Amino acid sequence: MKFCSNCGAPVARRVPPGDSLPRFVCDQCGDIHYQNPKLVVGTVPEWDGRLLLCRRAIEPRYGYWTLPAGFMENDETAAQAALRETLEETGARVEVAAPFSMLSVPHVNQVHLFYRARLLDLEFRSGVESLEVALFEEGQVPWREIAFRTVGLTLRHWFADRKSGAFGFHAGDVAAR
Amino acid sequence: MKFCSNCGAPVARRVPPGDSLPRFVCDQCGDIHYQNPKLVVGTVPEWDGRLLLCRRAIEPRYGYWTLPAGFMENDETAAQAALRETLEETGARVEVAAPFSMLSVPHVNQVHLFYRARLLDLEFRSGVESLEVALFEEGQVPWREIAFRTVGLTLRHWFADRKSGAFGFHAGDVAAR
Numbered sequence: 001m002k003f004c005s006n007c008g009a010p011v012a013r014r015v016p017p018g019d020s021l022p023r024f025v026c027d028q029c030g031d032i033h034y035q036n037p038k039l040v041v042g043t044v045p046e047w048d049g050r051l052l053l054c055r056r057a058i059e060p061r062y063g064y065w066t067l068p069a070g071f072m073e074n075d076e077t078a079a080q081a082a083l084r085e086t087l088e089e090t091g092a093r094v095e096v097a098a099p100f101s102m103l104s105v106p107h108v109n110q111v112h113l114f115y116r117a118r119l120l121d122l123e124f125r126s127g128v129e130s131l132e133v134a135l136f137e138e139g140q141v142p143w144r145e146i147a148f149r150t151v152g153l154t155l156r157h158w159f160a161d162r163k164s165g166a167f168g169f170h171a172g173d174v175a176a177r
Numbered sequence: 178m179k180f181c182s183n184c185g186a187p188v189a190r191r192v193p194p195g196d197s198l199p200r201f202v203c204d205q206c207g208d209i210h211y212q213n214p215k216l217v218v219g220t221v222p223e224w225d226g227r228l229l230l231c232r233r234a235i236e237p238r239y240g241y242w243t244l245p246a247g248f249m250e251n252d253e254t255a256a257q258a259a260l261r262e263t264l265e266e267t268g269a270r271v272e273v274a275a276p277f278s279m280l281s282v283p284h285v286n287q288v289h290l291f292y293r294a295r296l297l298d299l300e301f302r303s304g305v306e307s308l309e310v311a312l313f314e315e316g317q318v319p320w321r322e323i324a325f326r327t328v329g330l331t332l333r334h335w336f337a338d339r340k341s342g343a344f345g346f347h348a349g350d351v352a353a354r
């Protein structure tokens with residue numbers, strides 16, 4: 001059972017008038033409680049051809065490697081979210097450049113967005129959500145221990161684009177297995 | 178006052194342990210109610226150099242012209258959301274191409290994302306949220322009656338890119354006035 005965040009009464013799941021999808025609707029105060037996908041925003045931080053990855057100290061995928069990223073918050077832009085998450089998870093100060101990949105993950109109701117970024121110095125360290133943080137050349141990336149498919153795809157696009165000499169913008173989807 | 182959607186108890190706004198931002202926290206069941214930006218997704222639908230715009234039959238900005246767009250829903254990809262919103266608001270069947278613009282609008286906690294798209298036929302008509310739907314050449318666009326700044330920016334980028342001969346991807350922010 002779910003409750004109305006506006007008045008505390010129980011809510012029922014049904015299609016509101018004029019809508020086409022079922023929503024949590026409050027019969028007491030009339031509030032409709034929409035549920036929408038969340039943006040997960042991060043960076044691909046580079047230093048001299050190497051990329052900064054962090055090993056997760058939290059679930060899901062504890063112990064696996066990922067790019068710094070997290071849920072975008074209210075009152076910030078996507079680029080500000082990318083900068084903040086990078087600082088929180090790796091301690092690294094970066095210059096955020098262009099968006100690089102945007103991948104819908106509909107089975108978890110998320111869209112993952114990664115920006116290219118340049119490390120400003122080597123003063124990175126593990127944050128509370130990271131076991132360790134390290135720079136990797138392409139041949140050193142722990143490909144079998146990458147936390148999320150969107151991260152693996154983004155890393156492969158990055159190394160392929162570097163090889164081709166031009167960084168693009170990569171949009172797509174990741175389906176449930 | 179706000180209530181917990183999980184148990185119906187009143188919630189207080191405070192910083193949870195290990196967090197850095199205030200959240201609605203339920204002292205009864207422990208649920209933390211995060212609030213995150215929403216994705217508004219749409220298309221720039223083209224037919225033979227003209228773009229399809231719709232005049233809004235709903236608030237906000239009733240009577241103003243916009244590109245077809247709306248809130249992305251759970252269980253869909255961003256490209257699917259763009260296709261669905263275009264069909265709902267204009268009746269138009271489109272082929273969705275590459276993402277074209279992505280603009281953060283932090284003062285309303287939204288990110289607006291537009292895809293380039295090609296109309297498959299001329300069978301468009303007003304949906305329940307549109308007063309009218311019409312194709313516009315660049316010189317005919319009602320620039321002073323555009324509903325949202327993200328739509329105006331996206332249209333200007335589109336016409337500029339067409340002139341330059343290459344369509345790019347345009348990311349940025351729209352600040353509160």
